[in-house]
Amino acid sequence: MNGESAPRRETEVSRLIDELERAIDGDAWHGDPVMTVIARASFAQADAKPAAAAHSIREIVRHMAAWTNEVRRRMNGAPCGEPPEGDWPPAAGSGEAAFRAEVAALDAAHQALLADLRKLTDSQLFEPTNDPRNRETGAGVTRYVLLHGLSQHHAYHSGQIAILAKL
Numbered sequence: 001m002n003g004e005s006a007p008r009r010e011t012e013v014s015r016l017i018d019e020l021e022r023a024i025d026g027d028a029w030h031g032d033p034v035m036t037v038i039a040r041a042s043f044a045q046a047d048a049k050p051a052a053a054a055h056s057i058r059e060i061v062r063h064m065a066a067w068t069n070e071v072r073r074r075m076n077g078a079p080c081g082e083p084p085e086g087d088w089p090p091a092a093g094s095g096e097a098a099f100r101a102e103v104a105a106l107d108a109a110h111q112a113l114l115a116d117l118r119k120l121t122d123s124q125l126f127e128p129t130n131d132p133r134n135r136e137t138g139a140g141v142t143r144y145v146l147l148h149g150l151s152q153h154h155a156y157h158s159g160q161i162a163i164l165a166k167l
Contacts (some may be wrong), residue, residue, distance in 0.1 A: 012122045016147050017114055023154035024110050034064070034158045038103055041165040043096040050164060055088065057164050060157050061102045062089045068109035071150045072116055075143050079130040117147070 022028045025035040038046075038061065046057040055063070066083035074080055083089075091098060120143065128140035141149075 012125050012144065013117060013120055016125070016144070016151075017117055019151045020110070020114060020117075020147065020154070023151045023158070024107075028155070028158070030155050031158070032162065034154055034161070035103075035107070037158055037162045037165060041161065043099055045165050046099050048164075055160075057161050058091065058099055058102060059088055060161055060164075061099075061106050062091070063087065064154065064157050065089075065102065065106040065109045067153060068106065068113055068150065071146055072109070072113045074129045074131065074146055075113070075116060075120075077130060080132065080141075113150075 018026075023033055025033050027033075032040075038057065041057050046061075049056050062085075066085045066087065066089050069085070070081075070083040091102070093101070125144040125147075126142050128142055129146055131141040131146070133141055
């Protein structure tokens with residue numbers, strides 16, 4: 001092969017891992033990844049409520065961690081539902097240390113999801129989860145759709161955090 005390495009075989013699992021890594025802490029096409037925009041925010045910005053009906057950066061971080069954990073549970077066979085910790089979990093503490101713990105919890109949820117994803121085969125990605133959508137046909141949401149949805153969820157909230165960090 002004249003010193004050239006063999007071409008790398010891409011799989012759907014490896015592409016999803018790459019997409020999720022880019023969304024959280026990689027080279028995301030849509031702009032800066034979640035951890036970069038969070039790191040730009042001061043604690044005062046993260047803790048501030050921009051308006052009564054809007055969520056703070058801290059609230060968004062907890063929400064993202066909860067839904068990353070929920071996607072992981074569903075990916076591993078749990079029926080769909082709201083995350084046990086809630087859609088918008090309350091803060092467990094106050095102050096900058098509590099916020100840093102929330103960011104660490106998001107990263108830990110992300111890493112645990114990736115570890116589980118690395119154990120899947122491509123064919124398992126296309127198996128339905130216990131999500132009862134499309135009950136008439138008996139079809140549920142596949143892991144593939146679920147994981148792409150999480151990546152889109154991350155991109156959406158990354159944009160929110162970026163805007164809030166500029167206020």
